Amino acid sequence: MLATGVRRVCAGKATRSLVLNQRRHGGSLHKNKHIENYNNWRGDSEKRFKFDKDFFVQLTLSGLIPFTLYYAISQGERRARDQRFGLPENFRE
Structure with missing residues (x-):
């Protein structure tokens, strides 16, 4: 008999309790797009705000x-x- 679908492997009890705790405490299993964008923007801010001559001219x-x-x-x-x-x-x- 040929397999017609992908068989889902059951997670262990420890993994399952971790997932349930995340759901119960408000954690999400999916990434939040807005938080990811904010983190990327924050990481790039070191490159954007270089304290050089051009920055101080623009600030002035x-x-x-x-x-x-x-x-x-x-x-x-x-x-x-x-x-x-x-x-x-x-x-x-």
Whole structure:
């Protein structure tokens, strides 16, 4: 008689209890795609954030300059508003 299907081998008691414990405690037997992607991203972050000249130029252009510009504009508008309402020049300092 020819075998028409693959015969499944039964797991031992120790392996079966491990699987049941994983299911009972919320562990999954299947890999979580999102966690795997996050782990890969985290592992690659060492390569992406090299502290070299290019990184600091990018940090300055995208981080410090816009906030400094925003502060300068808002400070001028705040002084104009304080002057309109009759507050002294050094009221907030």
